[in-house]
Every structure is written in structure tokens, then in C-alpha cells.
Amino acid sequence: MAEEPLLRMEGICKSFHGVHALRGVRLDVRRGEVHSLVGENGAGKSTLMRILGGAVTLDEGTITLRGRGQVFRAPKDAEAAGVAMIHQELSLVPPMSVAENVFLGREPRTRLGFVDYAAMREHSEALLAELGTPCDVTRPAEAYSIATQQMVEVAKALGREADLIVMDEPTSALAEAEAERLFEVIRRLRGRGVSVVYISHKMEEIYAISDRVTVLRDGEWIGTAPVGELPQERLIEWMVGRKIEQLFPKHAAEPGAELLRVDGLCVDTADGSGRRAVDGASLTLRAGEIVGLAGLRGSGCSELLGALFGRYGRVAAGSVAIRGRPVSITRPAEAIANGIALLTNDRKTTGLVLSMSVLHNATLASLSRAGPPGCVLRDRELALAQPFMDMLSVRTASVDAEVSALSGGNQQKVALAKWLMTEPSVLLLDEPTRGIDVGAKAEIYELMNTLVAQGKGILLITSELPELLAMSDRILVMHRGRMTAELNRDEATQERIMAAAMEA
Ligand SMILES: Nc1ncnc2c1ncn2[C@@H]1O[C@H](COP(=O)(O)OP(=O)(O)OP(=O)(O)O)[C@@H](O)[C@H]1O
Ligand SMILES: [Mg+2]
Structure with missing residues (x-):
């Protein structure tokens, strides 16, 4: 026995x-x-x-x-x-x-x-x-x-x-x-x-x-x-309960016009040490492109996305242009108005309001479209949110349930829905599939392909290297706030990325 x-x-x-x-x-x-x-x-x-x-x-x-x-x-x-x-x-x-x-x-x-x-x-x-x-x-x-x-x-x-x-x-x-x-x-x-x-x-x-x-x-x-x-x-x-044909759907990029240009961007660390979290980062993102950002903890990838979204106020140095037009983004509201959306890697503190309903969380960044000025109409909210809830197969007893009652992965889907709803042209995605199951992951990859096919651009951070390699057209590697490598789709391997992520 x-x-x-x-x-x-x-x-x-x-x-x-x-x-x-x-x-x-x-x-x-x-x-x-x-x-x-x-x-x-x-x-x-x-x-x-x-x-x-x-x-x-x-x-x-x-x-x-x-x-x-x-x-x-x-x-x-x-x-x-x-x-x-x-x-x-x-x-x-x-x-x-x-x-x-x-x-x-x-x-x-x-x-x-x-x-x-x-x-x-x-x-x-x-x-x-x-x-x-x-x-x-x-x-x-x-x-x-x-x-x-x-x-x-x-x-x-x-x-x-x-x-x-x-x-x-x-x-x-x-x-x-x-x-x-x-x-x-x-x-x-x-x-x-x-x-x-x-x-x-x-x-x-x-x-x-x-x-x-x-x-x-x-x-x-x-x-x-x-x-x-x-x-x-x-x-x-x-x-x-079914076969998934392709976990990483292949997408052929047709890069178009330049959407975003970043030159010499610097961000100070919050701890007052004078060290720079991002130290002279430059990149371009074109319509139809998914550009991957790779780096170990403290590499500055997340801070770079945060700075582009105006999370830290005025940046220490550097410039940002959208469609060739210089912009100064010092607040998230300005970023949203400029067609930039940021999905943070920490849904609990910056992604969701846990005590609010699924529906209100989902529409939080799109309230101006949820009714006449200063007013939120439930029908409009539902009409805005439902397609995203369906597409991401968010599993909840009701859209009025508190988001805290959802399973972890379903909370992540609500955070993602919130940003997709703003119809951004530049998506900054920091660990978009964190905690998300394999079936929904495949759907999110499909969705990313659809978005770039519509002419949007995506900057993607993910600690899952197979995902980064499969989805990115180009990969930028950061180490201590600096860009240490740019690898195109054919050159990029896990070993090369790790090597560039570890040495300066
Ligand atoms: N406190 C609660 N109140 C209401 N429903 C709940 C509560 N806790 C869990 N549920 C529901 O029970 C189901 C199972 O949730 P559970 O958190 O166990 O999923 P899970 O397998 O851990 O998912 P994930 O991979 O997303 O973390 C879900 O439909 C969830 O909404
Ligand atoms: Mg769970």
C-alpha cells in the first residue's frame, strides 16, 4: 500500500x-x-x-x-x-x-x-x-x-x-x-x-x-x-478544457510612422540618493511595433515607463516627442490626453481601487465618455465596459461586485480593461500577463497583435523571457538605468538578453 x-x-x-x-x-x-x-x-x-x-x-x-x-x-x-x-x-x-x-x-x-x-x-x-x-x-x-x-x-x-x-x-x-x-x-x-x-x-x-x-x-x-x-x-x-493551437500567435509587424521618441531621459531615484533610476535612456517606437524592455530589478525599465506616463512629475533631463511633436508630460492626466496608457506592475497599489466595483474600476480612466460632463450614466458605463469584460473573459459574479472579491488574475484583467478602454495610441505595459492564466494569456497576445495592426505602438516589460522573445519586434535591454543593448527579433536570445542585463 x-x-x-x-x-x-x-x-x-x-x-x-x-x-x-x-x-x-x-x-x-x-x-x-x-x-x-x-x-x-x-x-x-x-x-x-x-x-x-x-x-x-x-x-x-x-x-x-x-x-x-x-x-x-x-x-x-x-x-x-x-x-x-x-x-x-x-x-x-x-x-x-x-x-x-x-x-x-x-x-x-x-x-x-x-x-x-x-x-x-x-x-x-x-x-x-x-x-x-x-x-x-x-x-x-x-x-x-x-x-x-x-x-x-x-x-x-x-x-x-x-x-x-x-x-x-x-x-x-x-x-x-x-x-x-x-x-x-x-x-x-x-x-x-x-x-x-x-x-x-x-x-x-x-x-x-x-x-x-x-x-x-x-x-x-x-x-x-x-x-x-x-x-x-x-x-x-x-x-x-480545449486545445490551444498557439500560445504565442505570430504577428508580422509593419512598422509605420514614428509614434514616440525619447531622447536622453533621466529620472532621479525617489530615495534622495542622487542616483539616477533612468540615466540617459533613448528609444523610438513606431506605429505597429511591439518593443520589449528587459532588465533585472533596479534596471530602470519600470521607472522609464512611469516617467513617460508623468508619474514622477518633471523628469530630471531629456525630451519626449509624440508623432514628432515635443511634449512635456508631468501628470498622468496629460499622458492620457496624449494617448498614452500605463498598466503598472503593481495592480494592488496603483492599478485598482480594491473597494470599488468591477464596473467602476474598469471605467475609471474613461469617465469623460461615460456620460455628459460631470455625470456618469450606468448604461454608458456598461456599454463601454462590457466588450472588454467579454474579450478578456473576466470572471465575476456581477460587474457590481467589489473588485477585491475577484481572483488575482481576474483583477489583473480588470486593470488591463481599464487602460484598453482609453483607446491609447501608445501602450506602456508593465507585466500585462502577471498572474493571468494560460488561456487568457493567449487572448492578450492576440489582442496586442490586433492593437499594433491598428497602428498602435506597445512598450512591453515582462519578466517571462519566452513571452518577451515571442512578442517583441525589437528588444531593448537596460542595466542600472542605461540602455545596454538593442536586439532585433532574429538576434535576441535568452542568453544575450541576460548577458546585456547583467553587465554595464
Ligand atoms: N471572498 C470571496 N467572495 C466572493 N467570491 C469569491 C471570494 N473568494 C473567491 N471568490 C470566487 O471564487 C472563485 C475562485 O477564486 P480563487 O481566488 O480561488 O481563484 P484562483 O484559482 O486562485 O484564481 P487566480 O489564478 O486568478 O488567482 C472566483 O470566481 C472568485 O470570484
Ligand atoms: Mg489565486
Whole structure:
């Protein structure tokens, strides 16, 4: 008989306001295995893991851990049973220090019963160093980039010394090199007998790290298989219920007139160090082109897009011209008026208003078209939004639902819809497919092709190199704020991009 698994979840059902999120789902996880949980946006992955973590109560079903039936009524019950969670939406307390975040709720004490800050500092420093992200743990979490915060989240789970760790899209904010470091940690954990449930939409990662894979679709269990016995076509078919002919549709660019010209653009870093986040960047973007921007964290790619959108006010130096006409864009409203749209890489803080409805978020940047001046008409809003909701297959109970109730990938689709609705001629897309499932990714690539065929131009940042290589007509590589290479479609390879991204 096979060894009793560490975790067995059976017959799990859950509905929210009458909508089934999970119907009879099962999952078993062996000791020392990395088990990937995959499925389209809204399939129920995070909900299943929130049930395991005690954050959501199940309607029906059983959880057996180490052979014993368990009822988790709160996150602390799951934690006490040796289950640690890294949630999809970061759960750090921003103003608290990194060390306090790592030890939140289980602060070490001195013999006299006081919080042992020295021990906290030492342990959290060691954990972050192990993750290859050394940082000053006494500074508040919010002082660090999303990527570093993500590593703090991982350190927090490691520090709990759990024997089952759930990672819900842990690499969505990480660059390639950082993700690779996380994988090393996962492999070490597996070597120590720790089990990991891993959620990701990135095919390469799933194949690189998993022992077995479980697929959910529309809240139902579709199958579980060792990764070696599940070729990618079959995995995708399990996920979307049909064959996807082409993940990256090929598009033939017919570059037209120049849309955007940037000369010697400089942006100071926000930390007052005097260092430049963007240091003399120049580029052109023509109608019908997709130009990829590649670089490691801190390379300045995102800041370059932010500056073009007027996020940082007046730039330190340099000039920008649209269709040959010099412009000075110091506010996002001016950028929108000039036909520029920016999808940021951080939908939680700058992309969406989480407490507002799906519909209001989607139309937020197009209000002038949603009714007579100063007025928003619901019919107009719906007429504006519905085509985009359909095209991106946004999965929501209703357009009036709070956007925070949507699955992570569906939130990203709403953010994308918001910007597409402004009918921009220059699209600045920073990680447009982050957290988006494989079926919708293919649709977004199709859409990008359609947009450029209509004469728009796209500047694309993505940490998924296969996506960058497949979609870009040209690739510009940045390192420490400077452009270090320009590669055309035929020259570009992962190796060349990485080489240019790492040296000055
Ligand atoms: N608190 C909630 N209130 C209402 N509906 C919810 C809530 N949490 C989840 N849902 C719904 O349950 C379904 C499953 O969502 P879940 O977050 O588990 O998806 P997911 O597989 O993690 O997707 P993604 O890959 O986009 O993160 C979705 O339709 C979602 O809208
Ligand atoms: Mg999720």
C-alpha cells in the first residue's frame, strides 16, 4: 500500500453567495514533495488553499493531516498544525519592520518575558540572507520593493518551520534570478522532507520545480499526475478544457510612422540618493511595433515607463516627442490626453481601487465618455465596459461586485480593461500577463497583435523571457538605468538578453 500522504483533502465544497467556487475537490500531498496546483483564473486554487490555511471555512469535505482529521477554524489552527501560507496578495504590515513582520504573532521572548528584538533581528537577517535578499531588517517593510517584500513573505513562512508550505504565486513579483533563488530554497526544503504546494501560471516553473501536478477547472478536480507524465499540451488541455493551437500567435509587424521618441531621459531615484533610476535612456517606437524592455530589478525599465506616463512629475533631463511633436508630460492626466496608457506592475497599489466595483474600476480612466460632463450614466458605463469584460473573459459574479472579491488574475484583467478602454495610441505595459492564466494569456497576445495592426505602438516589460522573445519586434535591454543593448527579433536570445542585463 502506498504511504499515507502528509495531507489529504477530500470532497471539498465551498460557495460564496450561492456561487460555487469549489465542488468536490481533492488534493493529496506527500512528504517532501513539491505539488503544483494549477488552473485558470478563478478555478478555485486560492480558495482551496485558504481553506487549508484556516482563513476560509469549508461547506463540505474533510482535511486529514498526518493521518488525523482536522478542522481549521482560524489561521492560527493551521499554523499550529505545521502549515504555513504565502498568500497571493501580500499580507505584510507595511509600517512594521521587516523583522517584526517575519516574526509577527510569534515573537521570541527573553527569559524575563520581553520581546527579544536582538534574536528577531538576527534570525530574520539569517533567513533573508539564505534567500539571497540581504536587507536592513529594522526598516519598515514598506520601504522595500514589492520583490523584496515578497521575499520577506517567504522568510516569514520559512521562519515558522512548518512541514507544509503553501506558496500562492510567489514569483509573480520576482525577476528571473530571484525566482531561481526561491527554487533553490524550495529544493533544499524538499530535501529536508518539507512539502510545498506551489501555485503558478508560469509553465516553465511548473515543469522546473514540481514532482506532481493537480489541475482544477471551474472549481472541480480534473486530474493529478507526476509532472513527467504530463506533457504541456495535455496540461493546458486539462486547464482550459480545449486545445490551444498557439500560445504565442505570430504577428508580422509593419512598422509605420514614428509614434514616440525619447531622447536622453533621466529620472532621479525617489530615495534622495542622487542616483539616477533612468540615466540617459533613448528609444523610438513606431506605429505597429511591439518593443520589449528587459532588465533585472533596479534596471530602470519600470521607472522609464512611469516617467513617460508623468508619474514622477518633471523628469530630471531629456525630451519626449509624440508623432514628432515635443511634449512635456508631468501628470498622468496629460499622458492620457496624449494617448498614452500605463498598466503598472503593481495592480494592488496603483492599478485598482480594491473597494470599488468591477464596473467602476474598469471605467475609471474613461469617465469623460461615460456620460455628459460631470455625470456618469450606468448604461454608458456598461456599454463601454462590457466588450472588454467579454474579450478578456473576466470572471465575476456581477460587474457590481467589489473588485477585491475577484481572483488575482481576474483583477489583473480588470486593470488591463481599464487602460484598453482609453483607446491609447501608445501602450506602456508593465507585466500585462502577471498572474493571468494560460488561456487568457493567449487572448492578450492576440489582442496586442490586433492593437499594433491598428497602428498602435506597445512598450512591453515582462519578466517571462519566452513571452518577451515571442512578442517583441525589437528588444531593448537596460542595466542600472542605461540602455545596454538593442536586439532585433532574429538576434535576441535568452542568453544575450541576460548577458546585456547583467553587465554595464
Ligand atoms: N471572498 C470571496 N467572495 C466572493 N467570491 C469569491 C471570494 N473568494 C473567491 N471568490 C470566487 O471564487 C472563485 C475562485 O477564486 P480563487 O481566488 O480561488 O481563484 P484562483 O484559482 O486562485 O484564481 P487566480 O489564478 O486568478 O488567482 C472566483 O470566481 C472568485 O470570484
Ligand atoms: Mg489565486
